[in-house]
Amino acid sequence: MHKILRTLIPFDIAKGLSITGRHFAKVFFTANRRKVPFHIVSEYPEVVARIQPRFRGRLTLLKDEQGEIKCVCCMACEKICPTQVITIEKGKKEGRKMPFPVRYDFEMERCIFCEFCVESCGFDSIILNHQFELAAYNREDFSLGLEGAENMFEPSQVGKFSVADD
Amino acid sequence: MFKNEEMEINLGPQHPSTHGVLRVKLRLDGETITHCRPMIGYLHRGVEKICENQSFFQGQVWTDRMDYCSAVANNLGWAEANEKLFGITVPRRAQYIRTMLNEFNRLASHLIWLATHALDIGAMTVFLYAFREREDILDMNEAFCGSRLTTTAFRIGGLREDLPPGFEKMVQKFLAKFPSCLEEYENLLSENRIWKKRTVGVARLGAEDAIAMGVTGPVLRAAGVPYDIRKAFPYAAYAEMDFEIPTRTEADTYARYLVRMDEMRQSARIIQQCMDGMPEGPVMAKLPKILKPEVNEVYHATEAPKGEIGYYLVGEKGSSNPYRFHVRAPGFINLQSLPKMAEGGLIADIVAAIGTLDIVLGEIDR
Structure with a gap:
């Protein structure tokens, strides 16, 4: 009975979807290039990349x-x-x-x-x-x-x- | 009309799930694999021979480019092998920093494994979440040594520079959020029915076969053998660290996933201990002007994220180059267990088998 219930009601998939939904909402309501230039990734090349002082360039x-x-x-x-x-x-x-x-x-x-x-x-x-x-x-x-x-x-x-x- | 015929196909060398340029020759009976042979050598650059023609010091840049997902772990093995050869003792602070960076690298490597392995099997969500955390680790690499992927992090005798200002803050910020991120991945995958259908019981490799083939790393530990060089032959500052070796006995893809997830938790623990117990002092040992090998040959193995990486160096009298530079690459040895895992299974499962071995072709071909 327990097994059938678990098969019929996809708790596991709901669990995953809730995480995706939460992240989507967080990004959707705060995403604004002018206010938050580095949300998770920087919008290079429009936003200048941050570089650490020890960076090895040319x-x-x-x-x-x-x-x-x-x-x-x-x-x-x-x-x-x-x-x-x-x-x-x-x-x-x-x-x-x-x-x-x-x-x-x-x-x-x-x-x-x-x-x-x-x-x-x-x-x-x-x-x-x-x-x-x-x-x-x-x-x-x-x-x-x-x-x-x-x-x-x-x-x-x-x-x-x-x-x-x- | 319906002849019972076996079909030969190639998987790769440019297939996205082969993690580079691996070609797998498959003979199929319907959807079942009857014969499987991995073909390597498409990324061969002759790293070992190049290193023999350059000085001991210069060899490090080539170790970066072997397993490019875990360059710091390669550097550590190289540095320790050289120090063994020249008889140099590394200061304690340098040992701690090395240990910490190595564990960060293990996290980065396991995160990229999780991301690509889940992507191969069909769980696309985890990919970007895992890369988000990996980005922070790469930023720390950049802050410490100036490069994100090809780190060239260490030097013979210690480190080039001490930790940069503000590094501790970055580490604490990362450690504060990392456990919740791990939970996120596990919520997405561990109970997911599609993930479990694709991984449970797939690509089994028992302890006996694993030991017979010389397989090391998480693949061996998922078969129930608690062999970890960090515990068995402690190097760097691992002897002073308190951590466990996660093992499973199921020996399938799902067990390997659980082992790696647990390993990430242990890595976070080791990093915390390194930060707490970081000793003061110099980071570079006093080196003689001219380095002369104390012993003729040396083999030094360390635990890279993918398994045992060993460096075999032979010194020569009156020469600043190694006479022989050999690398025991974990991916190369682990890959030979692919036929054992894939033969008899379905063709869709070989993708899971390649992913679970966590191979990087730059290291296998060298």
Whole structure:
């Protein structure tokens, strides 16, 4: 008798449905993009994503107060990189005691964002910035150097993919 | 006209329920599976060989990419194997943080298993609920080490950095709401008649077969064998933790589901204990300038969410690279029990069998 009753009246399914209903009601009555920008998920890209301070983004070269490149070509980052994406060429500059990077190439397409390079750097001359929108249309845009529109000092240009960018 | 013929079909390699690129060769008699062979190798990247050509230190980034659902557990096994090889003692605070992150990772891995396993079987509601909690854990990963999935969390000798400010608050917030979330999943699934019809008695694997095949993890514990490396050979700070090993004796898909749900509760308990008893001190051991292997070879096993993950490292004199880097991946060993589970059953049940093994093809093919 008990078994038949349990088969006829679907308590188990009602239990599940009540949970779904409760969540639906909660979201339905509070969902408002202007008031609650992060309900459960953020409405990216309309809402800017929250990023933690330790986030590992794109490799960036730093300059000191005089506008000089801080890198002294110790090659530690080149050696430690697990995917060999960094190529440095040593050079000399007038009025500078330390070696100066003539070339600092970074192949972003192969970078795995592990931050080993930043860790190995004894001169604090590189960091990983907080940029994560790194997609681009052309393969050349992923090869960064010291010069050019896409360089190692500024954040990469964000590709125009979404409606919100226009 | 009606010939009694067996039919051969392929499940995968791009089938959504095969959790990656697993191809299963099936021979069917009507709807019954008579022959089942999993075919692997579609995601082979040669991780072991790559690691042999790089230094001990660099190997960690490849362990992230083996079992991408539980990268922290892979990192932990790798770090401990290296420390065994070089004879390094890790500070106590680092051990506690490692234990905590490892348990968080177990939660994340089990949540993704629950979500996808339920989705395979047909319960779509649980999927997003489980991902909602997993998101918080990934946020914590991001706060600690800067990356969400490919964590590269540990270093040989400890941790790179201490816990970030505000981490404790995140953990407490998560622990406060997690038990009610677990209850939600259980209310949705445990008594549900469709879920029970699809899981109870499906894909049985008894204790004898499981041990003979070397199956570890929740699949083995659901067969009634209370084998957990965290208890059997304690590593990190597990010796100081108070937790139980949940076991069941039914050895079917439903039992494995219950074991994993209980395991999540125990993980939450361990995290709470880690937070309460977190010692002060440094997080990095003092390392010699040049790391030299103390012993020639080492095998170190840890309990990953999917089973025993073991690292076999062989050091070489005068070289900073491992001579041999081998991984005993739990998914690879567990997968060989698939024919035992699926043969004789219905074709619809092989989806449940693949889901309940909780395999990740990145780890199986390496």
